[in-house]
Amino acid sequence: MDYSLILTNVAKHIPLTPEEAQHFVSLLESRTYRSRKMVLEEGAICRHSIFVTKGCLRGFTTDKNGFEHVLSFAPPDWWIADMYSLITQKPGVLNIEVLENTEVLLLSKANQERLFIDIPKFERFFRILIENSLVSTQQRIIDNLSLTAEERYAHFCQKYPSLVYCLPQKQIAAFIGVTPEFFSKMKKSLLKKL
Amino acid sequence: MDYSLILTNVAKHIPLTPEEAQHFVSLLESRTYRSRKMVLEEGAICRHSIFVTKGCLRGFTTDKNGFEHVLSFAPPDWWIADMYSLITQKPGVLNIEVLENTEVLLLSKANQERLFIDIPKFERFFRILIENSLVSTQQRIIDNLSLTAEERYAHFCQKYPSLVYCLPQKQIAAFIGVTPEFFSKMKKSLLKKL
């Protein structure tokens, strides 16, 4: 098993000794998922933080009319979970689905808590991780309040350049908050402008 | 100076000995602000986390057309800051304004870091604080993507019952993401429905 991606990810924020790194990876489980598998379903309790090493996941909710809204994508080197459910250990609202064949590392809630006790600086690591996540989530609210669909799409292209070409465009539409039909129309009118 | 509100706020998540509590409050500065004062302006570096003990603040951004969009309100017992700027110590995009005469406690970034060293469990406290903030920010994105303005207003009333009656309604409009004119129209049509 290759842990270099996740160890580099951790090392961006806290230094680990070889022994600490060894202890950390011993708390992880690795999994392989086929495209379209649901990793977590609405109403279930989220018991792991998921780190993607290969492939891509998406987190989404379904509204009362059956429409899906994408909260986040998780390409390699990203973490994903239903934060609400993971924290409270109550049933959550998020669905997590596999978009292409994907490899992940799982850190269970119990192992995460053990980690906080055994190597307290992981408390710092996850604080920083969540701080960054909060900042980008807040920025997205500001974008939703102040930008047009076209501008939000432009931001998306800047922020996730690798995803723009590998994702079905209905998924991008469900992220920026428009219907697939409007997204198609918009893309066409963007081409005309060039 | 009365520190009971902030100490209760901390005690919700981590237990403190009297000595630790004493050390914590020694790192705080208290301030009083008059209504309409700008506590933080766009382009400035955010150097403190702000805890409100009395009154109310709001955090907002201004878009390229001059319209304001409210990211958060901070009534008593809430924390507020420009997270991006506070973390990076680079110029931020958030304005923080006083909505009525207000009393706050300030924790500077430097003192926060000292606190993490002196009393490491504060690392845990702020992680939990930010986790909760992330969960409610994510929920707001889902709401923005899947609910109508009327439904978002209903959510707002549930979440901030104390603010609904004390805030100018243009501020509520700028939070849920509609113009004051539409908000007025909407409120009228809600009355008819009863």
Place this chain on the structure above:
DNA sequence: TACATTTCTTAATCTAGGTTATTGGTGTCG
């Protein structure tokens, strides 16, 4: 190769919410 399923495109029509403009109310301060 054919068939099923999902995704993308187009176009007509519709609506939630924005824009602009006018009016009246309510502080607040010299």
Place this chain on the structure above:
DNA sequence: CGACACCAATAACCTAGATTAAGAAATGTA
């Protein structure tokens, strides 16, 4: 007291984006 700034309400008109309903392309699968 009057002047001025801010806030709320209303109404007529406008537009970004939704809805509905086709087909056309692409993709999977046998």
